[in-house]
Amino acid sequence: SAVISQKPSRDICQRGTSLTIQCQVDSQVTMMFWYRQQPGQSLTLIATANQGSEATYESGFVIDKFPISRPNLTFSTLTVSNMSPEDSSIYLCSVELRETPVDTQYFGPGTRLTVL
Amino acid sequence: SQQGEEDPQALSIQEGENATMNCSYKTSINNLQWYRQNSGRGLVHLILIRSNEREKHSGRLRVTLDTSKKSSSLLITASRAADTASYFCATDLNTDKLIFGTGTRLQVFP
Numbered sequence: 001s002a003v004i005s006q007k008p009s010r011d012i013c014q015r016g017t018s019l020t021i022q023c024q025v026d027s028q029v030t031m032m033f034w035y036r037q038q039p040g041q042s043l044t045l046i047a048t049a050n051q052g053s054e055a056t057y058e059s060g061f062v063i064d065k066f067p068i069s070r071p072n073l074t075f076s077t078l079t080v081s082n083m084s085p086e087d088s089s090i091y092l093c094s095v096e097l098r099e100t101p102v103d104t105q106y107f108g109p110g111t112r113l114t115v116l
Numbered sequence: 117s118q119q120g121e122e123d124p125q126a127l128s129i130q131e132g133e134n135a136t137m138n139c140s141y142k143t144s145i146n147n148l149q150w151y152r153q154n155s156g157r158g159l160v161h162l163i164l165i166r167s168n169e170r171e172k173h174s175g176r177l178r179v180t181l182d183t184s185k186k187s188s189s190l191l192i193t194a195s196r197a198a199d200t201a202s203y204f205c206a207t208d209l210n211t212d213k214l215i216f217g218t219g220t221r222l223q224v225f226p
Contacts, residue, residue, distance in 0.1 A: 045214070
């Protein structure tokens with residue numbers, strides 16, 4: 001498995017501001033993912049972030065709203081821009097490890113965001 | 117869009133009882149995984165079953181997969197209060213992306 005940390009663990013932000021969430025993993029990984037979990041809901045994939053290439057966004061998510069950086073194989077950031085109360089969610093990063101018999105995703109502890 | 121639907125949405129049992137959660141999905145899969153989430157925190161990977169497997173065990177966990185019915189079940193035997201959490205199935209469509217089910221909230225009373 002992998003040890004994944006996220007900063008901040010939680011934050012309360014004002015409408016219209018932006019927050020950058022950091023994800024750090026203790027080993028080099030090619031594929032990292034960012035998910036959103038709205039209150040009481042399941043996880044929805046925001047984007048896939050591979051080192052050395054632009055992030056790939058899922059339907060309904062755009063780079064202007066959720067810019068992602070992936071500067072190296074152990075780190076990524078997700079920014080939630082121009083926030084509104086609807087952005088209040090838990091944001092989770094995950095990494096895919098090459099394992100036998102199949103690759104497996106492991107998740108960070110999440111960042112709980114509340115937008116007032 | 118959601119690939120998996122889970123039922124029940126919520127389940128309350130006493131310690132020592134077994135808990136069964138079901139997951140149904142829509143399209144062919146490469147594998148199916150189960151995760152646990154405690155109190156809105158990060159997800160913990162529990163078990164993975166490949167599309168060519170029918171049953172898998174890990175400790176008190178038993179997972180079955182029926183690809184003809186596009187369904188899976190997670191059985192937790194001899195449940196404990198510490199098993200209280202939300203449980204999600206996630207399907208891998210051979211695209212490196214996981215699509216999560218709606219989740220089951222399990223409450224185990226001491």
